[in-house]
Amino acid sequence: MKKICFLLLLLPAFQFVQAQNHQTLSDEGYQDNKIVFQVVTQDTLAHKALMKQLNNIRSVAPNTPIEVVCHGPGLYMLVSERTVIQKQLVEQAAKGISFVACEFSLKERNVSKDAVVPEANFVRSGALEIANKQRLGWSYLKAGF
Amino acid sequence: MKKICFLLLLLPAFQFVQAQNHQTLSDEGYQDNKIVFQVVTQDTLAHKALMKQLNNIRSVAPNTPIEVVCHGPGLYMLVSERTVIQKQLVEQAAKGISFVACEFSLKERNVSKDAVVPEANFVRSGALEIANKQRLGWSYLKAGF
Amino acid sequence: MKKICFLLLLLPAFQFVQAQNHQTLSDEGYQDNKIVFQVVTQDTLAHKALMKQLNNIRSVAPNTPIEVVCHGPGLYMLVSERTVIQKQLVEQAAKGISFVACEFSLKERNVSKDAVVPEANFVRSGALEIANKQRLGWSYLKAGF
Numbered sequence: 001m002k003k004i005c006f007l008l009l010l011l012p013a014f015q016f017v018q019a020q021n022h023q024t025l026s027d028e029g030y031q032d033n034k035i036v037f038q039v040v041t042q043d044t045l046a047h048k049a050l051m052k053q054l055n056n057i058r059s060v061a062p063n064t065p066i067e068v069v070c071h072g073p074g075l076y077m078l079v080s081e082r083t084v085i086q087k088q089l090v091e092q093a094a095k096g097i098s099f100v101a102c103e104f105s106l107k108e109r110n111v112s113k114d115a116v117v118p119e120a121n122f123v124r125s126g127a128l129e130i131a132n133k134q135r136l137g138w139s140y141l142k143a144g145f
Numbered sequence: 146m147k148k149i150c151f152l153l154l155l156l157p158a159f160q161f162v163q164a165q166n167h168q169t170l171s172d173e174g175y176q177d178n179k180i181v182f183q184v185v186t187q188d189t190l191a192h193k194a195l196m197k198q199l200n201n202i203r204s205v206a207p208n209t210p211i212e213v214v215c216h217g218p219g220l221y222m223l224v225s226e227r228t229v230i231q232k233q234l235v236e237q238a239a240k241g242i243s244f245v246a247c248e249f250s251l252k253e254r255n256v257s258k259d260a261v262v263p264e265a266n267f268v269r270s271g272a273l274e275i276a277n278k279q280r281l282g283w284s285y286l287k288a289g290f
Numbered sequence: 291m292k293k294i295c296f297l298l299l300l301l302p303a304f305q306f307v308q309a310q311n312h313q314t315l316s317d318e319g320y321q322d323n324k325i326v327f328q329v330v331t332q333d334t335l336a337h338k339a340l341m342k343q344l345n346n347i348r349s350v351a352p353n354t355p356i357e358v359v360c361h362g363p364g365l366y367m368l369v370s371e372r373t374v375i376q377k378q379l380v381e382q383a384a385k386g387i388s389f390v391a392c393e394f395s396l397k398e399r400n401v402s403k404d405a406v407v408p409e410a411n412f413v414r415s416g417a418l419e420i421a422n423k424q425r426l427g428w429s430y431l432k433a434g435f
Binding site: 021022023024025027029030032033035049052053056057060061064137139140141142144145 | 183185186187188217218219245248249253258261263265266267268269270272273274275276277279280281285287289
């Protein structure tokens, strides 16, 4: 009986331990990924958040190949007169991150190639580029909220 | 001639049959998936919709491994004082669904680990966690509308 | 010394060349993809944008297998009385693009199967259908902005 009472007294303590029992999961394999990001939104907050995310990823896994595909309204992230992240684009491109604009989106929005930041390249189809990268083993992340 | 008239009379009936010719596609393989969900939105309607979706998935494929990765504003789905789905989190975690919060997002938003629901664990980077799971054969679904 | 001055004079010209040095990346492999689209939004602009995207993809890679999975509020893209893209649905379906509605979403929204456009079929779970397609090697693209 005394034993049971003693155990009952301990219970709240155990529960407390349980409640604080957060763990950080293993990051094994984090170095081995290739990531293709899709930007379809013109929300500049999403563009800024993506730049932070690129820094975070590279701080944990410095050699991660990353391609950022902009199409639809997301194209404006790469248009010199519209982008709010010109400085970060230069920095990220210098670190080897690839930015590409969809040629269909350029045409539909009457944006000339000269209007696109010099750090970016082009792909015939943003959607097919992202699909193709996945087929080749890249992981896909859609940017935006 | 009579034959043709007869066939013409039948036409509308055939069209009706065609219009109702919906099929339910095979669900073969539905039992064999592992799913990583990404929550980046703080939209509580999206959080509630996700909880329903988890129930639906498990009702069809009860042993599906599922991990829900919350980062950016999506972090608030796992913050005790902010979440609107505390009860469902407890239930889903009890069924083996894993909820993880991104440590970068905690830091950027000045959220302490103690503020996170006890059912959740942590990952160093939400983005790399999702990328890594895809590389390991998990399917990716981005939550939200 | 003269040589250095000469090179310095050339620098701006090189920078200009660099600034215009956009490339269109290779589209090798674009023909080899299968794509599953997820529609969760009821935003009709997103529905229209998706129809354009389907045309673009098929113009570059005409035989790409494509399945469009509609669930949650995205279901309304396939509901006869609600959709704004009825004509395009007929055209795309005639080209072999598959449209499917999630049966869970039908039930939750009290939408009868008869209310769904005749071009569409059904799947037991939209989420599991998308996960399953990814497991089978299809690339995933979430529609919407």
